[in-house]
Amino acid sequence: METLPFDRWPDAQGHFGPYGGKFAPETLMHPLQELEHAYLEVKQDGAFQAELNRLLREYSGRPTPLFRAERLSQHLGGATVYLKREDLNHTGAHKINNCLGQALLAQRMGKRRIIAETGAGQHGVATATACALLGLECEVYMGEEDMRRQELNVFRMRLLGATVHGVASGSKTLKDAINEAIRDWVTNVRHTYYLLGSVLSSHPYPMMVRDFQAVIGREAREQIVEREGRLPDTLVACVGGGSNAIGLFYAFLNDSSVAMIGVEAGGRGPALGNHAARFSGGKPGILQGTYSYVLQTDEGQIANTHSVSAGLDYASVGPEHAYLHDVGRIRYCSVDDHEALEAFHLLSRTEGIIPALESAHAVAEAVRQAPKLGRNHLMIVNLSGRGDKDVQTVAARQD
Amino acid sequence: MNRIPEKFAQLKRQNRKAFIPYITLGDPSLEASFEIVLELCRAGADIVELGIPFSDPLADGPVIQRATERALQRGFTLRSGLKTVAKLREHTEVPFLLFSYYNPLFAYGFEQLAQDAKASGIDGVLITDLSVEEAAAPVSVLQHAALDSVFLAAPTSTDDRIEKIARYSSGFIYAVSRTGVTGAQKSISDEVGPLVGRIRRHSGLPVAVGFGISEPSHVAAVWELADGAVVGSALVRCIEENRANPHLAQKVGEFTRWLRGGV
Numbered sequence: 001m002e003t004l005p006f007d008r009w010p011d012a013q014g015h016f017g018p019y020g021g022k023f024a025p026e027t028l029m030h031p032l033q034e035l036e037h038a039y040l041e042v043k044q045d046g047a048f049q050a051e052l053n054r055l056l057r058e059y060s061g062r063p064t065p066l067f068r069a070e071r072l073s074q075h076l077g078g079a080t081v082y083l084k085r086e087d088l089n090h091t092g093a094h095k096i097n098n099c100l101g102q103a104l105l106a107q108r109m110g111k112r113r114i115i116a117e118t119g120a121g122q123h124g125v126a127t128a129t130a131c132a133l134l135g136l137e138c139e140v141y142m143g144e145e146d147m148r149r150q151e152l153n154v155f156r157m158r159l160l161g162a163t164v165h166g167v168a169s170g171s172k173t174l175k176d177a178i179n180e181a182i183r184d185w186v187t188n189v190r191h192t193y194y195l196l197g198s199v200l201s202s203h204p205y206p207m208m209v210r211d212f213q214a215v216i217g218r219e220a221r222e223q224i225v226e227r228e229g230r231l232p233d234t235l236v237a238c239v240g241g242g243s244n245a246i247g248l249f250y251a252f253l254n255d256s257s258v259a260m261i262g263v264e265a266g267g268r269g270p271a272l273g274n275h276a277a278r279f280s281g282g283k284p285g286i287l288q289g290t291y292s293y294v295l296q297t298d299e300g301q302i303a304n305t306h307s308v309s310a311g312l313d314y315a316s317v318g319p320e321h322a323y324l325h326d327v328g329r330i331r332y333c334s335v336d337d338h339e340a341l342e343a344f345h346l347l348s349r350t351e352g353i354i355p356a357l358e359s360a361h362a363v364a365e366a367v368r369q370a371p372k373l374g375r376n377h378l379m380i381v382n383l384s385g386r387g388d389k390d391v392q393t394v395a396a397r398q399d
Numbered sequence: 400m401n402r403i404p405e406k407f408a409q410l411k412r413q414n415r416k417a418f419i420p421y422i423t424l425g426d427p428s429l430e431a432s433f434e435i436v437l438e439l440c441r442a443g444a445d446i447v448e449l450g451i452p453f454s455d456p457l458a459d460g461p462v463i464q465r466a467t468e469r470a471l472q473r474g475f476t477l478r479s480g481l482k483t484v485a486k487l488r489e490h491t492e493v494p495f496l497l498f499s500y501y502n503p504l505f506a507y508g509f510e511q512l513a514q515d516a517k518a519s520g521i522d523g524v525l526i527t528d529l530s531v532e533e534a535a536a537p538v539s540v541l542q543h544a545a546l547d548s549v550f551l552a553a554p555t556s557t558d559d560r561i562e563k564i565a566r567y568s569s570g571f572i573y574a575v576s577r578t579g580v581t582g583a584q585k586s587i588s589d590e591v592g593p594l595v596g597r598i599r600r601h602s603g604l605p606v607a608v609g610f611g612i613s614e615p616s617h618v619a620a621v622w623e624l625a626d627g628a629v630v631g632s633a634l635v636r637c638i639e640e641n642r643a644n645p646h647l648a649q650k651v652g653e654f655t656r657w658l659r660g661g662v
Contacts, residue, residue, distance in 0.1 A: 025527055190578065
């Protein structure tokens with residue numbers, strides 16, 4: 001197999017090592033090629049990039065701060081923990097970085113109708129926001145179980161003018177929402193743009209979404225060097241599809257001194273169906289357009305997943321993560337519902353920052369690792385989203 | 400010669416077109432599928448497509464989604480499905496095309512699957528989410544096992560893609576009648592004729608048309624344009640509606656004869 005520096009993937013066919021590629025119905029194959037061409041064009045287009053950067057700055061509020069979490073670090077008694085404050089983006093999560101980029105691309109391609117899937121609702125809200133900003137029609141598919149546990153985000157999407165379609169099939173979560181979004185796309189492909197929210201599905205999505213999220217790591221790198229005069233020692237991020245994680249990690253992939261930890265949802269425990277820890281519980285397979293690690297039965301049927309956090313509750317993971325896992329560049333671990341909830345409370349009390357339950361998984365791994373390390377160990381945790389959307393879930397679990 | 404090309408050659412000699420029903424294997428049970436397939440053969444099926452249930456059938460509409468759920472709830476396994484195929488092979492020489500998403504075949508072990516499928520009496524394999532871009536290795540496995548590999552061509556396929564599809568296909572090429580998921584339609588899309596024409600420019604293989612064909616007039620219209628008509632969702636709906644009927648297979652047979660314009 002071809003060997004490339006870590007940050008040079010995918011190859012021209014959309015593969016990250018053996019992973020990724022294009023596994024889509026034939027009807028979508030030419031549209032995927034068109035999308036790839038259009039994306040590669042705007043990637044080199046100064047005017048497009050300038051417009052995107054202007055929106056990221058003036059509309060979303062970038063750069064987001066890199067915050068030194070003094071009280072959390074003191075409490076843990078070890079490493080110095082920094083938080084990359086993606087929660088301070090407009091709409092409250094990193095998702096807007098990708099949505100602004102893709103919505104501008106859709107506009108450039110002359111597609112007026114945007115569809116999207118959403119799990120926790122953050123991507124749906126960010127898509128609805130970008131569509132409102134650019135005057136595009138927006139329809140979002142969301143599992144009924146996720147609509148129930150993320151009611152606030154459903155309301156926000158509707159306020160923003162989007163139509164939200166509940167999906168009642170399967171486990172009624174993210175995977176089922178993606179199936180339904182793909183069914184819509186395959187039907188209306190000629191005039192519809194599918195604004196996918198993570199580093200998943202067929203090429204070029206994993207590459208394109210990563211590129212739009214890589215702003216997180218580029219900023220963090222500059223910010224930590226300015227503040228500490230050197231690179232960080234460890235990066236930590238939660239991994240659902242994996243867009244916030246690859247967004248933070250990407251700028252550091254070739255820096256061998258920087259360790260990286262991806263945190264999956266350990267859910268209720270290690271039995272299949274109770275978690276979304278693809279690397280410990282899954283095996284390579286093909287789901288929803290890409291070849292990656294997949295939670296599945298021996299028969300190749302996709303397993304149900306569980307996490308307290310809707311955004312991590314998915315049976316597969318971005319193919320670039322699968323590759324970086326296999327070559328050992330990133331270590332992946334899991335944090336269960338209980339540990340994530342404890343971290344949710346801890347960060348709220350020590351720093352006055354209520355994290356999204358997704359991001360709380362990354363905080364929980366920092367809680368495990370930091371005490372074993374010295375004060376001069378610099379750890380950056382990606383605080384990918386804010387927790388307002390989760391307060392009802394957390395309150396219900398305290399009753 | 401394999402059963403699929405042999406069948407098309409025979410039909411050509413007789414100046415006839417192929418009628419190709421699809422069923423989801425294991426819906427409502429493997430025993431029922433066994434009876435249904437034999438009845439389909441008696442009712443004039445030229446090739447039978449056997450759908451492998453998959454938990455996430457993203458190219459299928461609601462009818463086949465429900466069939467898939469029923470089969471999986473009944474505990475369908477690929478191994479048990481192939482056993483049923485082997486039993487059917489004792490009774491009929493009608494060609495069988497395995498119709499599946501990639502993951503269940505991949506999880507089985509694709510080379511093993513190809514060997515076991517061939518041994519059980521399968522003649523060809525169509526994988527809905529296997530693009531020609533990813534097809535080189537799996538197609539050589541299928542060729543090695545002497546199985547035909549059927550690919551889909553869609554109205555959105557460029558000539559460039561159709562040329563690649565033709566190169567990887569054997570047995571026949573499956574033309575998707577319209578953009579969209581599987582499911583019955585009121586009429587046949589205007590896109591079918593031009594698509595079949597474009598396929599013919601790149602391949603001498605027979606062309607069968609599917610997606611949305613649900614009435615005798617649709618079958619007849621497709622037969623004017625192409626070499627075969629595939630009926631999926633309409634037949635699966637007939638199975639769904641009659642699944643508690645003790646004469647299920649007979650009902651499916653009657654429906655099939657009606658579709659073919661016989662009765």
